Amino acid sequence: MTTPYPIGIPGKPWTDKEKAQWLAVQQIRRSYTQEVAEQLDRLPEGFAVEQYGQLDYGDNSYPLYGVKSPQWQEGRPTVLVTGGVHGYETSGVQGALGFLARRAKDYNHKLNLLVAPCISPWAYETINRWNPEVLDPNRNFTPYSPVPESALLMAWVQQQRTDILAHIDLHETTDSDNAEFRPALAARDGITNHNWNIPDGFYLVGDSDKQEPDFQQAVLDSVSKVTHIADADHEGKLIGTPIARRGLIYYPTRQYGLCIGFSEAKFKTTTEVYPDSPRATPEQCNQAQIAAVIGALDYILKQLP
Template sequence: MTHTSFYPVGTPGQPWGEAELNQWRARQPRLRRYDVDVVPRIEALANRFDRSVYGRTDYAGEAYELLALGSRDFDPALPNALVTGGVHGYETSGVMGALAFLEARAADYAGRVNLLVAPCVSPWAYERINRWNYDAIDPNRNFRPDGPAREATALIELVRGFGHPFLMHIDLHETTDSDEGEFRPALAARDGKAFEPGLIPDGFYLVDDSANPQPDFQQAVIAAVERVTHIAPPDAAGEIIGSPVVAHGVIEYPLAELGLCGCITGARFTTTTEVYPDSPRTDAEECLRAQVAAVCAALDHVLAHGSPGSSRPSE
């Protein structure tokens, strides 16, 4: 069933032009500071990890360095793992979870895995608590080398420049009530389409790659996170956000086809986390701990069951 929903930018049924885009931009005030919340924590970690500036964005005179941290003593005999957060800037526990992992748990994996971590992929959106970048583009639908989101293409270039195959990539996300109250209505308005309401799942879940499913890997992460926070149940149709639940707390997307961040390494083991910070059954601190637990469980599984340096199996 198709429903309509008023969004205060644009004319219903008509895609946005430059005037509407500027109107939308005017509605995006800076609500928090990347240079206060994120950059100092990255700089504090630079005495333990190699810090790199892998790109820069400049939107209407507001410039942001895109920062990553990597294992200082790279060992080509060890497996390589990528952790990303803040692809959607408003998903706070993705950013803070990546930083908390580096601060509190990454040392546990020293000499066992080469880590590369990009804690806040979309700084402009982080500051606006928004899903899109300055151009009203969702980076997480545009991870392709020729794509329009600089945040995405810069991360692709970082991965390519690493020069070694990744065995694992975990991308840290949230699903929030604002998805349904703001971002999906904005998407419909931007594209001149009718808004069709959906359901926000209450709890943590994972998104596997339908082109490269790794069910044991996903369940290892779910089992660890379930000790921290609750797992989202399927809805009455057996789905989470419109996708069939294939296992406890797991759905699948075609990552490369959709241009999602999880496709960029070609790693054998990939997953996207989704926590629900608006649930009455949890809070921000628990969501952060769930993200850290997910990263650690993913690494533990890969170290136990993966082979160093391998990417996706050829079969």
């Protein structure tokens, strides 16, 4: 028997009362300033760190940062890397920062890079999927988005006036998906919760409208040198979706309002690592995210004239 979520009445969507109850129990558990912002101050020379917005939640203000690579050139192919759409997915943030610190300079000669390492800083500090308004940024990368985390990122990208050739969005699937976040979602919406089988290992979610299977495989091949790729469950699925090949599923990302769905990029993928695996460490998860970006960029460079 499933234990009811501690907030709300089963079968009834939350009102402002329940949302306020949820917000009241959230606590700051780590520092965005120390773990993200201060890391940006230490990037190699030449990277341009831009503040593209600010979130004001209660007594806390969070500047939002994006990074542009050195040697930016108009007309050059641009690659977007995003992390921290869901703040609790730590390696997405730390992987993006690690890529910037250690590997991004290797690609400045042929590509423009845009990197937003932590799109949801309040959720990073409170280790949450939602923002304080009980909304999921990764369902709201849509026109006129009501979620500032999503809307500000899209506006910053648009301001660059460049076509995005590729977008790599760094995520995790964790045990807390089933323990907390999916039950909370069901409670919020007044629906029945159905947990999914959490894959043990790394996998990708591609865009069903722009599949580019060779690109996806290049990312998987790069990551496989760092950590293991997830196998499908007994139904041939990952998180309830039939696999296209080992370690890969596709979603209609624009329809779902997912981060990789908002641009017209030809190459796009969402990474998913599993930090709770007994076969992986937090550092391996960070390295897997870096390897995913490297695999994507190396593939793209081979496609350029």
